[in-house]
Amino acid sequence: MIKVLQEKLDFVKKTLHDAESYEHACRVLNFDQETICPAEGMEEQGEVRAFLSNKAFELYKQPEFIADTEYLYQHKEELEDPLDRILADNLHREYLKTKNITPKMDHEFALIYNKAFVNWVNAKQKSDYTLFAPALEKVRDIELKKIALRENSLPGTYDNLLDDYERGMTADALDKIFDACKKRLVPLLKKITESKKKIRTDFMTRPVTDEQQKQMAQYLLETTGFDFKRGSFTTTEHPFTDGLGCNDVRVTTHYYQNMFSSSMFSIIHECGHALFEMHQPKEDWEHYINGEKTMGMHESVSRFYENRIGRSKAFINLIYNKTKQIFPEVMHDVSSQELYEALNVVRPSLVRTEADEFTYTLHIIIRYELEKLIVSGKVTIGDLPGLWNETYEKYLGIRPQNDKEGILQDVHWSSGFGYFPTYALGNMYNAMYYDTMSRDFDIEQAVLNGDFSKINGWMKEHVWKNANRETPKEWLLEITGRDFSAEPYLDYLEKKYTALYDIGK
Ligand SMILES: [Zn+2]
Numbered sequence: 482m483i484k485v486l487q488e489k490l491d492f493v494k495k496t497l498h499d500a501e502s503y504e505h506a507c508r509v510l511n512f513d514q515e516t517i518c519p520a521e522g523m524e525e526q527g528e529v530r531a532f533l534s535n536k537a538f539e540l541y542k543q544p545e546f547i548a549d550t551e552y553l554y555q556h557k558e559e560l561e562d563p564l565d566r567i568l569a570d571n572l573h574r575e576y577l578k579t580k581n582i583t584p585k586m587d588h589e590f591a592l593i594y595n596k597a598f599v600n601w602v603n604a605k606q607k608s609d610y611t612l613f614a615p616a617l618e619k620v621r622d623i624e625l626k627k628i629a630l631r632e633n634s635l636p637g638t639y640d641n642l643l644d645d646y647e648r649g650m651t652a653d654a655l656d657k658i659f660d661a662c663k664k665r666l667v668p669l670l671k672k673i674t675e676s677k678k679k680i681r682t683d684f685m686t687r688p689v690t691d692e693q694q695k696q697m698a699q700y701l702l703e704t705t706g707f708d709f710k711r712g713s714f715t716t717t718e719h720p721f722t723d724g725l726g727c728n729d730v731r732v733t734t735h736y737y738q739n740m741f742s743s744s745m746f747s748i749i750h751e752c753g754h755a756l757f758e759m760h761q762p763k764e765d766w767e768h769y770i771n772g773e774k775t776m777g778m779h780e781s782v783s784r785f786y787e788n789r790i791g792r793s794k795a796f797i798n799l800i801y802n803k804t805k806q807i808f809p810e811v812m813h814d815v816s817s818q819e820l821y822e823a824l825n826v827v828r829p830s831l832v833r834t835e836a837d838e839f840t841y842t843l844h845i846i847i848r849y850e851l852e853k854l855i856v857s858g859k860v861t862i863g864d865l866p867g868l869w870n871e872t873y874e875k876y877l878g879i880r881p882q883n884d885k886e887g888i889l890q891d892v893h894w895s896s897g898f899g900y901f902p903t904y905a906l907g908n909m910y911n912a913m914y915y916d917t918m919s920r921d922f923d924i925e926q927a928v929l930n931g932d933f934s935k936i937n938g939w940m941k942e943h944v945w946k947n948a949n950r951e952t953p954k955e956w957l958l959e960i961t962g963r964d965f966s967a968e969p970y971l972d973y974l975e976k977k978y979t980a981l982y983d984i985g986k
Contacts, residue, residue: 483559486559490553492546493546496543499540500536500541503534505726509725516715516716516717516733517715550576554572554573563950567770567949577631578631581631594620594896594897597617597894598895600613601613601894605885608885609884610884614865616895621855624897628642638857639652642852642856646776646777646899646903647775647776647902647953648775648953649952649954658906658909658967662842662967663876666839666971667876669978670877672984674878676984680826680981687741688738688739689811694745697741700800700807702732704933705786707732707756711729711730711759712729713732714751716736717733718735720735720747720748722755722783727761732755745791749787750786753786753787754782760937760941761945761949762946772949775953777906777907778910778953781911781944792821792838794925795925796928798817799928799929801820825837825838827840827982829878831881833891834890834891839978846876847872851868852899854868856898869888909965912970912972913957913969913970914944917961922939944960
């Protein structure tokens with residue numbers, strides 16, 4: 482490689498290294514804020530975080546840094562290391578996206594999102610959408626403005642929003658995918674709700690202590706292969722996972738006294754995210770491309786562990802004795818089959834985060850359809866609550882009685898649009914690679930044996946290795962040999978739930 486190119490690459494990497502140090506510190510502060518920071522300490526900590534984050538922003542906006550990243554992009558073919566070529570592509574894409582956004586505008590946008598968040602919290606508390614609507618209108622306007630400012634914007638408005646979270650995915654493709662889902666899931670849901678099958682759920686609300694739930698979380702993390710030398714866990718309000726560094730991945734959960742399953746499945750879900758982070762190739766960190774995997778890829782892994790593994794009969798059999806040991810008051814008169822059925826019961830509900838595996842996708846489709854209408858200008862912000870309620874009735878057969886359990890339930894719209902579909906895509910991606918994995922070995926037997934090294938080993942080799950280096954489309958094709966399709970996911974749901982509800986018998 483010619484000397485000048487090497488020098489520019491070295492300078493870019495040195496800058497990224499410095500920026501990463503600030504960002505690493507921000508992640509630690511953020512984790513602290515979400516977990517044990519006292520309420521009165523939050524504001525000063527927030528200021529420190531804003532200061533450090535601004536330091537990183539300044540480094541990225543240095544003219545030499547921009548000039549050198551563009552030079553790397555133009556001389557990409559001369560870069561010897563393929564990971565450096567990926568880095569050059571990423572930096573160029575980011576540059577075009579934010580080139581016309583000045584620090585002043587960036588600050589203005591941040592204030593609008595922040596105000597929308599504050600208004601959403603207040604509106605949700607009072608269950609009054611009108612307190613959020615003006616802020617939501619401003620969010621929509623700046624989302625559209627940001628798209629107009631992009632040098633590399635895509636023709637479809639919604640495609641730009643989607644592309645930020647799921648590179649290469651388009652609204653056209655999603656329309657087809659979600660139509661296929663509606664065609665198969667809506668009629669089947671009707672059959673399920675009309676089914677005579679009785680699933681016992683009385684024991685699901687029996688009380689357990691925080692201490693018992695902590696023991697269970699520890700057991701589940703150990704069972705699924707969480708590496709405690711490079712990770713830790715604690716509690717929070719809304720569970721999340723944070724990859725703070727290459728060797729520091731933290732998961733969180735919450736404990737509800739009368740809902741022991743909530744913590745169990747949130748910890749398995751977050752453990753999936755953590756395993757993904759823990760098994761990144763080290764070179765991806767060294768080449769500053771570690772953050773390139775998409776939200777859909779990440780959700781595919783967390784939902785693989787939570788649903789495909791965690792809610793399977795084999796997994797319930799594996800953990801059954803331990804649940805009796807840790808939760809004796811709950812489990813003394815419950816069979817393994819009863820626990821399996823209760824953990825998979827289908828009940829159309831209003832709140833997405835409490836939705837069962839079967840109806841989950843319908844919640845996402847509703848949000849997706851409304852988001853498209855919002856950004857296309859086909860509806861006014863004032864029309865939304867009515868549309869929300871109508872769509873719930875149409876797809877799930879239930880209607881929210883107020884804004885809190887309806888349109889105001891999720892925080893996401895205070896920070897923009899395009900994120901929700903990745904949740905549904907995650908389920909579809911993992912259905913595809915589950916089928917591929919099952920051709921290599923008997924997954925259920927491995928789960929029954931508690932042999933997670935086999936499952937995680939396969940994931941590392943096939944799923945985790947190239948996630949930062951490929952688009953979701955390329956990644957899926959490489960893992961499964963097939964183009965993306967929702968069919969494997971729909972086949973799986975149909976098979977599992979027709980059996981569970983004795984449909985067609
Ligand atoms: Zn997740």
